[in-house]
Amino acid sequence: MKQIAGINDFVVKFANVNGTGSASANHLFAKSIFRMGIPVSPRNIFPSNIQGLPTWYEVRVSSKGYLGRRGGVDLMVCVNPQSMEKDVASVEPGGYFLFDNTKPLAPHLKRDDITYFGVPLTQMCMREYDTPRLQQLLKNVVYVGVLAALLDIEFPILKNLLNDQFKGKEKLISSNVHALEMGYQYATENFQCPLPIRLESGGNVAPHILESEHILMNGNTAVALGAIYGGATVAAWYPITPSTSVVDAFAKYAERMRIDPGTGKKNFAIVQAEDELAAIGMVIGAGWNGARAFTATSGPGLSLMSEFLGLAYFAELPAVLIDVQRSGPSTGMPTRSQQSDILAAAYASHGDTKHVLLFPATPRECFDMTVQAFDLAEQLQTPIIMMSDLDLGMNDWMSPPLEWDDDYQMQRGKVLDADGLEEAKDWGRYVDVDGDGICYRTLPGAHPDRGSYFTRGSSKNERAIYSESGDDYVQNVDRLVRKFETAKSYVPAPKTHPPIKVKKPKTKLNLGAVFFGTSASPAYEAVETLAEMGYGIDTMRIRAFPFHESLDQFIADHDRVFVIEQNRDGQMRQLIMNECQIAPSQLTSVLNYSGTPITARSIVRQILEALEAKSADVVSLHPETA
Amino acid sequence: MSYLKPKFRHPNLPTNALGYTVADYEGSISTLCAGCGHDSISSAIINACFQSSLEPHKIAKLSGIGCSSKMPTYFLGKSHGFNSVHGRMPSVATGASLANRGLTYIGISGDGDTASIGMGQFVHLIRRNVNMTYIVANNGCYGLTKGQDSATADLGSVSKYGAVNPFDGIDLASLAMLQGAGFVGRSFSGDKEQLEPLIRAAMSHQGFAFIDVVSPCVTFNNHQGSTKSYAETRENLDAMPLDFVPMREEITTQYDPGTTQGVTLHDGSVIHLHKASHEYRTNDRTAALNAVQMATQEGRILTGLLFLDPNSQNLNQNLNIASKPLNELGKNELCPGSRVLNSINEGLR
Ligand SMILES: Cc1ncc(C[n+]2csc(CCOP(=O)(O)OP(=O)(O)O)c2C)c(N)n1
Ligand code: SF4
Ligand SMILES: [Mg+2]
Secondary structure (H helix, E strand, O other), X not given: OOOOOEEOEEEEEEEEEOOOOHHHHHHHHHHHHHHOOXXXXXXXXXXXXXXXXXXXXXXXXXOOOOOOEOOOEEEEEEOOHHHHXXXXXXXXXXXXXXXXXXXXXXXXXXXXXXXXXXXXXXXXXXXXXXXXXXXXXXXXXXXXXXXXXXXXXXXXXXXXXXXXXOOOOHHHHHHHHHHHHHHHHHHHHHOOOOOOEEXXXXXXXXXXXXHOOOEEEEHHHHHHHHHHHOOOOEEEEOOOOOOHHHXXXXXXXXXXXXXXXXXXXXXXXXXXXXXXXXXXXHHHHHHHOOOOEEEEEOHHHHHHHHHHHHHHHHHOOOEEEEEEEOEOOOOOEOOOOOOXXXXXXXXXXXXXXXXXXXXXXXXXXXXXXXXXXXXXXXXXXXXXXXXXXXXXXXXXXXXXXXXXXXXXXXXXXXXXXXXXXXXXXXXXXXXXXXXXXXXXXXXXXXXXXXXXXXXXXXXXXXXXXXXXXXXXHHHHHHHHHHHHHHHHHHOOOOEEOOOOOOOOOOOOOOEEEEEOHHHHHHHHHHHHHHHHOOOOEEEEEOOEEXXXXXXXXXXXOOOEEEEEEOOOXXXXXXXXXXXXXXXXXXXXXXXXXXXXXXXXXXXXXXXXXXXXXXXHHOOOOOOOOO | OOXXXXXXXXOOOOOOOOOOOHHHHEOOOOOOOOOOHHHHHHHHHHHHHHHOXXXXXXXXXXXXXXXXXXXXXXXXXXXXXXXXXXXXHHHHXXXXXXXXXXXXXXXXXXXXXXXXXOHHHHHHHHHXXXXXXXXXXXXXXXXXXXXXXXXXXXXOOEOOOOOEOOOOOOOHHHHHHHOOOOEEEEEEOOOHHHHHHHHHHHHHOOOEEEEEEEOOOOOOOOOOOXXXXXXXXXXXXXXXXXXXXXXXXXXXXXXXXXXXXXXXXXXXXEEEEEHHXXXXXXXXXXXXXXXXXXXXXXXXXXXXEEEEOOOOOOHHHHOOEOOOOHHHOOHHHHOOHHHHHHHHHHXXX
16 A cells, blocks of 8 residues: 655544544644644634534644645544544545544454554553543543654644643643654554654745744734734624634734723723624724724624615714634534625625625735724725635644734725814815825814714715615715725735746646635645646735736636636625626636635646646637747 | 903893803804794703803704704804714713813704714713713604604603604603713793703703703694694693802892702802702602602603712713823824834833
8 A cells, every 4th residue: 555655745534523622732733743843734624513522723834834724634643533534534545543442443444455553542541541521631641642642743842832832830830741642652552653654844845834933823813913013992792603803812912902001990881782883883983983893793793784784884973893604504514714794795785785805825924914994994985894704714834933023004095083173174074085085074073163073874965864865875885886996096005926836737728826815825835736736826815806907908818717616606806897897708707615615626626627627718819829 | 261262242232241142152044844842952952052151162062853952053153062973972962071171161952863863872972971962852842854753642642643642751851861861951941931041051061961851843733632732731730940140240139048959060150949840859860760769650851850869970080081182182292202212112012
């Protein structure tokens, strides 16, 4: 049998039962690899359940720094008998299967193209620890010890991590270290260590990764920090996975960083609302009054917020909404990732509405874009919706460190204070003085007899006086279109990369790929793989809606553009078609909507299929580039 | 006040302590039906704010959707207003009050806006004790959508189209008391002697103050058989009169000993309740609920200050939020800076 081999390049997957404490052991495993300076991306694949159902944790190790899912499993660590059959089947030929052999493996689970490592985990822990709780918890740590031997994890790093985790709790540290050692020893005594797949500090890791001082953090924490640094003072929310940890983290940091030193009082307010309608209502009320406010939610909450989003759009009030997307309705797959709220968010609400969307792809961008979202909301006087997802929000990502410019000034937009109102000759709330569609706001209480107005939807004239005149309405909503045009120059521009050199091109077509958010990492990986196979593909990563002009140009410059995203209906493709006057035949969807993040392999396969099937009948409009 | 320009005033118009005339508290011309109860509530608010010498620009008025929710256009033209969405004004008011605790908030809603689509937000607004005055203009029907029964329509009340309401009405004042509101009153749009001091007292209360105002809809619910018509309401009114003396103002009226009960609000204002018309103490929630229940059973509409807890803690106090309004905090107070961020980075390696 040919075993899978390679240094710093493999996928390990853990099959556990949820509620058994496996998450922290699996995290320990992933973090130790990170501390060895090797690119790693862990992912929790968990059920909507508190205890007893199967849960998985997938760890991708990649010397090239690919952080998306690759597809396939090289080493399976299976401690859940419920899912064992499926888990055995999912291992790549030549791969490895580590399991608890306290009970012998059922004969039908024997494959002859993979290598098995049986470790009597339950038995060892029963012998060693006297309480059921310890037996259960430390079993997870024992298999991390086994993996340390099999994969060559540096043992002192593991110990340091335990020291950090249980700071001051000596007993916990020593019992955990003991469990690690027990697993390590069992492996060295019984198996040939290390395996052909293994880790090596530094090893073949790309130099630019080795040099940078990466951090490991999840997107939701980064968003929370962005809200702290961006000056958010009011957070209103209703708990919903996978967005809950945004406000949890905001609360944690705010309790540390936002307590007035003199009085001990809070320079922030957090309200757990009765539902999402109320949550966004509170945000809008606070924004109307000039505070920076936000909410975090997921698909079902976004639906409930849609009436208020329409009001905020027409009444031109700032609001920041973090949408951590998941799959479908509450009884959809609430703990699975998707990018499937794109259209619902872009056109949320009644009447002619369009919203500004941001698409972060890394924790660093979650941080930067959250800060920017607060600026944009006030500059553009409209809701800003940040489209994160479960994969980005809840999983740990290796990311460049967060950076802060101490010279940053909050961009509060066009707000007239008392002095401004005194100076303004002829103020009207919805008069487009500057021609950019953005008018001058005033805040309640600013001036004794100037600047007050009645905030309402669209039945008003330029001076915010009640009006049902068709002309007034048209003038107002046409100005909102102008404002949306202005927004294009405010929002983050898309990212492109210099084209990859392809040695022996297999196609004359000029190919492009467009993607965003968590589809980006596996997309970049797929594009590099395809380049090696002879298909050069230019890329553009979208970072905001309204789309930048360069997107139109990018699409026009290519014979065929793949739109890579994680939903069934190709929502970004639809949005592009709608907004950019693009013929549908120019855009080909590359999709995944199974609930687990899209893999590089699946992207490669879909693009190859599409090219083989269609390349014959597409006429190249552009000269060859290679 | 430095921005206030002296302007010509009719020398005979009375002014309040701030030098404002009642005209400074008015709004645009009402577009409601002539005789609509809601217009009387607007003028009671105008008079109440004038008499209490509130700075108009320091008041923010919010509403939901309905004829009643249009009212804020017709009073306090110098105040900012927010006509939000149907039944959701409570959440907007909550956010606004958290963002700027320095303003006085007045919320205007209807019985449809509050007791049906907005019931959830209303109850939670009370539970959180947001510092505001919340007035429901209660006409037992949906005026703006042309007269459908609302959830406060009384059992047996006959609609304009002849249908008899088969459901028990929701009593918002009892609900507010049950849910812990610190200030609960009921009044009638046609009783300005009672309504004005009640609104003044509510606006002085430091916490959630609720007033249910029976406010007949002349167009859809003022016929015979309706329990919320002018005639029926006047007929059954059991009004408990009161006077309001704001803080710093001297008590000039002489009351015969034993005839009034004085209640002091947190800001030092005093409400004088005329004892002849009530048998329970307003600080007793259970007694208040009983009194309302008894009156309802006898077909009477008990109005006046029903319940008061002058010391209730409002949302900003309960959350221990800074005294400086959150919307005035700047970068220095809000942004921890690069050094802190670097140490956070360090913890993530
Ligand atoms: C979401 C939504 N549903 C329905 C309506 C239509 N609507 C407008 S006002 C109203 C009822 C208002 O009744 P009430 O609050 O009692 O006010 P009134 O007109 O009686 O003063 C309704 C149902 C709306 N504006 N929004
Ligand atoms: S319809 Fe009824 S509630 Fe509406 S304005 Fe006319 S009288 Fe008032
Ligand atoms: Mg009504």
